Amino acid sequence: MAHDTIPSLPTERPAGRPFDPPAGLAELAPLSRLRYPDGHIGWLATSHALVRAVLADPRFSVRPEIKHLPIPGVPGSDRPAPPGIFTAMDAPEHTRYRRLLTGQFTVRRMRQLAEHIQAITTEHLDAMARHGSPADLVAELAQPIPAQVICELLGVPYADRARFQADALKLFRLGTAQEEMIAAYTAVQGFIAELVPAKRAKPDDDLLSGLMATDLTDEELVNIGFVLLGAGLDTTANMLALGTYALLTHPDQLALLRSDPGMADHAVEELLRYLSVIPMTVRTALEDVELDGQTIKAGESITVSVPAANRDPAHFADPDTLDLLRATGGHVAFGHGVHQCLGQQLARVELQVALPALVTRFPTLRLAVPPQDIAMRTDMIIYGVHALPVAWEV
Numbered sequence: 001m002a003h004d005t006i007p008s009l010p011t012e013r014p015a016g017r018p019f020d021p022p023a024g025l026a027e028l029a030p031l032s033r034l035r036y037p038d039g040h041i042g043w044l045a046t047s048h049a050l051v052r053a054v055l056a057d058p059r060f061s062v063r064p065e066i067k068h069l070p071i072p073g074v075p076g077s078d079r080p081a082p083p084g085i086f087t088a089m090d091a092p093e094h095t096r097y098r099r100l101l102t103g104q105f106t107v108r109r110m111r112q113l114a115e116h117i118q119a120i121t122t123e124h125l126d127a128m129a130r131h132g133s134p135a136d137l138v139a140e141l142a143q144p145i146p147a148q149v150i151c152e153l154l155g156v157p158y159a160d161r162a163r164f165q166a167d168a169l170k171l172f173r174l175g176t177a178q179e180e181m182i183a184a185y186t187a188v189q190g191f192i193a194e195l196v197p198a199k200r201a202k203p204d205d206d207l208l209s210g211l212m213a214t215d216l217t218d219e220e221l222v223n224i225g226f227v228l229l230g231a232g233l234d235t236t237a238n239m240l241a242l243g244t245y246a247l248l249t250h251p252d253q254l255a256l257l258r259s260d261p262g263m264a265d266h267a268v269e270e271l272l273r274y275l276s277v278i279p280m281t282v283r284t285a286l287e288d289v290e291l292d293g294q295t296i297k298a299g300e301s302i303t304v305s306v307p308a309a310n311r312d313p314a315h316f317a318d319p320d321t322l323d324l325l326r327a328t329g330g331h332v333a334f335g336h337g338v339h340q341c342l343g344q345q346l347a348r349v350e351l352q353v354a355l356p357a358l359v360t361r362f363p364t365l366r367l368a369v370p371p372q373d374i375a376m377r378t379d380m381i382i383y384g385v386h387a388l389p390v391a392w393e394v
Contacts, residue, residue: 006035009044009280009303011378018376019246019275020320021307031292034303042301043294046308048315048330050292054304056337060283061090084216084223087231087339094338101224101342104210110345112205113152117353120148125361134368134391142240142388143169145354146233149346153232154192154225155199155206164191168229192225193218228343235277236347238377238384240354243271245374245388246322247359248367253324254359261356267324268351272333274322276307277383281335306332364393 010024030047045051054060063081081088086097121141128140147165150156156164170184196208196218203209207228211221247254257267282303289296296302309332311319316326334341341347359365367374368389375386 006033006041008035008037009305013376013378016372018371018374019242019322021276021305021311025305025308026311031294034301036301040301042303043296045291045302045304046312048309048312048332051304051306051309051332052330052336053291054283054302055281055332055335055339057289058091058338059286059289060302061286062094062283062339063088063090082219082223084220085227086224087227091338097220097224098338098342100211100214100216104207105342105345109207109210110349113149113346114349114353116152117145117149117350118357120145121354121357125357129361133394134389137244137388137390138237138241138385139387141354141358142244143233143237145240146236146350149236149350150229150232153207153228153346154195155204155208156191156195160191164188167191168233171230188229189222189226192222192229195225196221231341232343232346234382236350238277238382239272239275239347239351241388242275242277242384243268243351243355244358244390245367245385246271246275247355248365248390249371250322253322256324257356258359258363261360263324264352264356265348266326266328267355268348269328269331270322270324270326271351271355273310273316273328273331275383276310276333278306278333279381279383280305306335362390362392365390366392 007024007028010022010028012022012024014020014023025046028044028046030045030050032044032046034042034044036042045054081093084097086094086101089097124141124144128135131140144165147168148161150168151161151164167184167187170180171188199206199208200212200218203212208221208225211224216224247257253267257263280303282301285296285298285300285302287298310316313319315330316328334344334347368391374388377384377386
């Protein structure tokens, strides 16, 4: 294929179908050439089988400093990620951090956090009721819940939570001025940098305190805290809002969850598969890799499409239908392999608690504007809605 005919990654969603993947993805081969925004040529995997194969193969690197390079060995390509930024590391560095952190996501801590999530959800549903109809679900519920859960996880003191959450949310809010973004980033980093030595001096029952018995440095702990904030706030907030939007436009599925809140675990897995708020991830071949009859050469980039994999008809029957009763085993909404989302169980609990609580607390909940008037986050990495105006009968 001539370079000038190689397509870029499809991003245009089908008209009137905001929950579906970009239309062009289904027209591509399971493994095809791809033109990247900087002009270099790499690969795109769209099938469920190939996406899982790439994400599980250690011959593909997650390191951002070697992505988009035509050949390995380019000067500067061996720069390590900052200490503690484990999501940008391969083994063995990634393995060390992952092992230490996995030990902190214990059943006991998840159970404790689940109790807090119940209380936090009730608090914000009460506030939403006091606010009255209509309301923006993003501002009233979807963003505050994961923000408070992250505070619980990191052990942010209660007196500092409002300031910390306000700064953290600015990092993910569209329209935040660059100066304000830089100030928020500096404030959040500075706050975590103060929190770490405070936990060393007086450990509590939070995740950061639990890591104090390790050999991690303060710099590593600060960066780990920032990674957990970034990974656990915007993704879950958008799943809460987009999941509600999907349910409100699929009344038969909404009725299922409302009539049986105990099916929340099934409902959440299907919404994760159906919506796929993380559109893609990129890997780089460390050596020549044979894949689906093609050779991915060392140094070449390969993008894996999460929405395409989760809508692959070879793995999921009738994949474009939202079916809360479906068996969703193998979806890749949280990734796959050694880099699979570390906090996925926590995200699941937040969704499993908040969604049924919302739809049962407000049995007449509906969109306050026509669906076509809801602004989608097509201009941001994490897909979702900028706001979700909802209304209900008092």
